[in-house]
Amino acid sequence: MLEWKSWTETARFHSPLRNGALDEQVIEVRRDPLTGHQSIYNAALEGKTTILFPPTDAAYLEERIAASRETCFLCDGKWQTMTPTYPENLLPGGRIVRGDVVLFPNLFPLSAYHGVVMVGERHHRHLNDFPEDLLADALGVAVDFVRACFEKTPDIRYFTINANYLFPAGASVIHPHLQILGSVEPGTHHGLLLDASRAYFERTGRCYWDDLVKAEQQAGERHIAEVGRSHWLASFSPMGVNEILAVFSGLPSFLQWTDEDTQSAARGLHSVLAGYHTLGFSTFNFSCYSGPLGENDGSFACVFRIVNRQNVAPHYRTDDYYFQKLLKNEIMIMRPESLAHHMRRHFL
Structure with a gap:
């Protein structure tokens, strides 16, 4: 239990x-x-959230959008000449293009594979304006990239799909984009999830993530919605502000994702972002963790974490300081049960 x-x-x-x-x-x-x-x-x-998270300064955000659009290397088709390409034997044509979504290499990679996905042609979107189909294309391209990498180099087995949206969340460009990391070893938290899941499986003979979904469904307080094979929850002990956790039951790695699964992930993400928007937030981070590619010992399921970051405002204060960065704790500005209640209306 x-x-x-x-x-x-x-x-x-x-x-x-x-x-x-x-x-x-x-x-x-x-x-x-x-x-x-x-x-x-x-x-x-309670009631003092604006001390920790001042509201978005709409005029300042519009100023930054206008000032950065002119030089954005993704806007107006500039990505065609200003972004790098992968070798032909990995990706024919060097990039993956699907509708308004484009995947290309990061110029300054942080792992053996570090892909970037341009999420649409528009330079900026409010959080209630990320269409489900656009997100599905972006996530689908990311999963296709993972498959291509694994086929070429099967020893690189640890992949995550990630996002920083707007500069308080660590983005170096405003234009919406995702990042895919692939390495021979998992990152710190990724490795902790895999190791702890394996230890739980060895101790109980069950998958922790299946047990988590079942327990949260029975309790009801933090379970938000079931979308396809994904379950969307408010985290009991969140790692970031307003964290939403999605568990992709029966999907140990990105290799098992189907088009229906990327559509489910997109629908859930679309709903969460809309929920964040009505709470007054303008930024987010997310990471989706895969089990090791080509391996399934029954202990893991793909997991998606989404959190808010500071809103866009002049001279904003960071929400990541010693308490989070070094003590690895987090402050909750909403109880997860209240957050789940808020989010359910956006999954209708």
């Missing part, structure tokens, strides 16, 4: 906000059942 470990701690101090009276604030700590990651929620922050 999964252990939903949580506890409370009480902080006491005399507060100037209460004319020096004693203040008591209850802090809820949650521990992820698989990895042990801790997330912290303080109800006193």
Whole structure:
């Protein structure tokens, strides 16, 4: 059985906000059942979200969009001459083009394979304006790239599909895009997920991700929707703000994804982004983790994590500091159960 470990701690101090009276604030700590990651929620922050996450400055965002569009190497077909190409024996033509979506190599790769996917011709989109079919094309191209890489170099087995949207989320360009990383070894968190999943399987004889989906469906509080073979959940102990977790049941790696699975992933992502938009957020990161290609020991299923980052505003403060970067904990600005309730209306 999964252990939903949580506890409370009480902080006491005399507060100037209460004319020096004693203040008591209850802090809820949650521990992820698989990895042990801790997330912290303080109800006193309710209604004070704008202190940690100031709202998007629409005028400033429009200014940055206009200023960057002229020099954007993806806009107006400039990608045809300003992006690199892969060798013909990997990708005929050097790129993958599907409708308004284009995949090409990163000029400054961080792994043996580091593909970039231009997600449409438009330079900027609000989070409620990412069409499902556009996302399906982008994810489908990413999966096709993974298959081509594995066919060429089967020793490179560890792949993730990722996104940074807008500069507070780490994007160096505003234009919507994805990034695919493929390496001979998994990244730090990717490896932790695989190792912990394998240990759980060896201990119980069951796949953790199947047990997680079943437990969340039965509890109901954090299960948002089932879309095809994917289940969309609000994470019990999130790794980032407003984290949504998707589990692709029965799909141990990207090699097993069908067109229907990429469409399901796109539909879920479209719904989550729309939900973020109504919460007032303008940025996000996501990573989708695959099990090792060509291997299936029954312990893993593809997992998708999506989180918000700081909104676009002049002189924004980062939401990633010692607490997240070095202590590997996270602050919850919404309880996951409340986040799930909000997101369900966007999956209708």
